[in-house]
Amino acid sequence: MSTDDKRETILDESNKNSFDVNEIRNLFPILDLHVHDKPLVYLDSAATTQKPFSVIRALERYYEQLNSNVHRAIYTLGEEATAAFEETREKVRQFINAEKTSEIIYVKGTTDGVNLVASTFGESVVNSGDNVIITQMEHHSNMVPWQMLCKRKNAEIKYIPVDEKGDLVLDGLEDMINERTRMLSLVHVSNTLGTINPIKKIIEIAHSRGVPVMIDAAQSVPHLKIDVVDLDCDFLTFSGHKVYGPTGIGILYGKEKFLEMMPPYQFGGEMIIEVKFSGPKFNELPYKFEAGTPNIADAVAFKPAIELVEQIGYKNIADHENSLLSFATEMMEGIDGIRIIGNSDNKAAVMSFVIEGAHPYDMGTLLDQMGIAVRTGFHCTQPLLEEVYGLPGTVRASFGIYNTIDEVNYLIDCVKRARNMLV
Amino acid sequence: MQEKTLRETEDEIIDEFSLFDDWMSKYEYIIELGKHLPIIDAEHKTEEFKIKGCQSQVWLTAEMKDGKLLYKAESDAVITKGIIALLIRVLSGHKPEEILNADLGFIDKIGMHEHLSPNRSNGLTAMINYMKNYAKIYAGQSVQ
Structure with a gap:
């Protein structure tokens, strides 16, 4: 059995109720990529999710x-x-x-x-x-x-x-x-x-x-x-x-x-x-x-x-993604000049923000240099952002089952670095 | 003082960028250039002079002085502005014919080509077309 085949047979059945994000990450080959010589931190799952070996095979x-x-x-x-x-x-x-x-x-x-x-x-x-x-x-x-x-x-x-x-x-x-x-x-x-x-x-x-x-x-x-x-x-x-x-x-x-x-x-x-x-x-x-x-x-x-x-289960997915989102929200709120767009009490794993004095395009460009994939712009909701919020776009980080607290931490550090460069 | 050719300015920029050993200092420099780009006159910051990229907007004007074309531009995104500042440094103050013949290879050589990808939708690719179109108009050629 090749490594790939092993990775394709998904989670250990006996482990069904525990959620091990590293085990899940192993199922997604693309997450091993490097971008600009940095490990890829993929925070654009709301645009498209990555694919597990089982789908690719x-x-x-x-x-x-x-x-x-x-x-x-x-x-x-x-x-x-x-x-x-x-x-x-x-x-x-x-x-x-x-x-x-x-x-x-x-x-x-x-x-x-x-x-x-x-x-x-x-x-x-x-x-x-x-x-x-x-x-x-x-x-x-x-x-x-x-x-x-x-x-x-x-x-x-x-x-x-x-x-x-x-x-x-x-x-x-x-x-x-x-x-x-x-x-x-x-x-x-x-x-x-x-x-x-x-x-x-x-x-x-x-x-x-x-x-x-x-x-x-x-x-x-x-x-x-x-x-x-x-x-x-x-x-x-x-x-x-x-x-x-x-x-x-x-x-x-x-x-x-x-x-x-x-x-x-x-x-x-x-x-x-x-x-x-x-x-x-x-x-x-x-x-x-x-x-x-x-x-x-x-x-x-x-x-x-x-x-x-189904195998991971929506309860595990929600618990994991909600912990990523609440951690990200808490950390982001500490960044000077930040405004989180979308503060509903009932929210899924999407985090849109703008930083005073930093255009979303510039922020996205610098984050890309640090290996982070986020989306910037109107996210195909131009009337909402322009006419309701009066914004030229936002930076959006969105989470999937394979994202980690470490990645969120890295995002926060990189947003701060980018902000220092831009503002 | 002998004026620099367009190619000489490009080489000068390539030299400057060769001093940077990481992406951060390169971008810091571009951002700095962006912040100091001479701002376009308020009366020109209108729809008429706007080049729409999906994500960042660019305004561009051009005028002819003593047979040479002078550009002014502005953008709401500072990295876009920094690259515009480089383009203006290379193209502005030259004859329309020279501008039309410029291949702007320096952008690739300083590792900024990704910003000219239409996928980035930042208005830069369109801006270069507009700059060259101005040169065409002033060179008496027909615009595409």
């Missing part, structure tokens, strides 16, 4: 041993590829506690999921004079598709405001929803502020007024257990690559009753049951929404990522 194995097109194959390899492809769908169904695999649609990622719903469901239910509600803290991917839909339909888009602390102001929500409200779409965890929104309560309010709700779970799935039945959300979408899986594969969950009534998003192979010169007859769910050869390899390799999260 699954991708290799797929192309080495399984590759063939899925569905309708009459030969063994094709059946095996189909089985592996569908196994991930079933895994995802369990993972988010959906009732049926027909409610699990493969998409490219969260952006694709939102676009699908806006272009099909939104297109069918939103008409001139109607309105759609989102929030001021949406990522552009859950903002622009709705803005464009409303523009096309001559409908209104309304934004639930965000307060100084980074929480949604929900007092006015009941009044904001009216008889012309056709949809409410919002983010579960803000990628910029870290705020965990009370989506269950919001869904309840919307449903009491007959308004369907879509959840952008891109930033929550890596940190929080999602149960679509308990939440009672109508749609929910997330990306594989933000939860230790491959890029280019994501999930759209939708309640069957809505998916059934929605027209297809794209047309072509796979999504039809029969085609005549006079026209097509569409396939059943979920294939109706999966036109063309799907991203088989990444779907297959997404399964071990979910298994890793």
Whole structure:
């Protein structure tokens, strides 16, 4: 057994309840990298998480041993590829506690999921004079598709405001929803502020007024257990690559009753049951929404990522990441001129900040020289930062299961060094 | 006094940077240059003269004096400003034809090429294009 294979077989089962971050780090080969001759300190998991050996090997194995097109194959390899492809769908169904695999649609990622719903469901239910509600803290991917839909339909888009602390102001929500409200779409965890929104309560309010709700779970799935039945959300979408899986594969969950009534998003192979010169007859769910050869390899390799999260357990993940976040917050608050952006009491592993007199771009550049990967800028939430907070961007450190207290300490030291150079 | 050629200024900068033995002193120097970049006149710090990078913004003006092009620029990010200061030191005060022919190889040689990567979206790459476009206009050539 090679070292790599050993590292691929994940955590020691007997150790299931203890969380050893070094053991976890060993599963992620990229964490051994050096950048500018310094050990890589990867603090950009909110943009994309790193990949464990199990995912990387699954991708290799797929192309080495399984590759063939899925569905309708009459030969063994094709059946095996189909089985592996569908196994991930079933895994995802369990993972988010959906009732049926027909409610699990493969998409490219969260952006694709939102676009699908806006272009099909939104297109069918939103008409001139109607309105759609989102929030001021949406990522552009859950903002622009709705803005464009409303523009096309001559409908209104309304934004639930965000307060100084980074929480949604929900007092006015009941009044904001009216008889012309056709949809409410919002983010579960803000990628910029870290705020965990009370989506269950919001869904309840919307449903009491007959308004369907879509959840952008891109930033929550890596940190929080999602149960679509308990939440009672109508749609929910997330990306594989933000939860230790491959890029280019994501999930759209939708309640069957809505998916059934929605027209297809794209047309072509796979999504039809029969085609005549006079026209097509569409396939059943979920294939109706999966036109063309799907991203088989990444779907297959997404399964071990979910298994890793399940094996570590959300309780361990939350405990570890929360300790990183509270330590980082406490240490950061001691830096002169710092302002933490996003101070909700209910926050996931994201830490955005600005330092008086230091442009985020300069801060990010100097941190990069010290081996630290953070993101700087608007984080695809330009209206939130520019129009709500009046900022030219922030520096954002975000944590994953593999980050350590030592890395947070190093970040703090480096932020101080960079500040001394810049201010 | 004989004026320096554009290439001579580039070589001078490469020499200066060869004295730094670590990234920190190099960046400290760039930051220092940035802090001392002559600030663009307030009336020019407008949308008209703004070059938008996604993360940092750059303002640029140019005027012709005695056949030579003089640039002024500003940015909200100080490292960007420092590199602008170097670009201005090399290009400003030269004839448009010389500016158009400059390959600005010094940026690579002093290890700052990453800042010109479009991925950094700091407005610098766009700024060099704008500087050369000004030179084209004044050289009487058509702008791309």
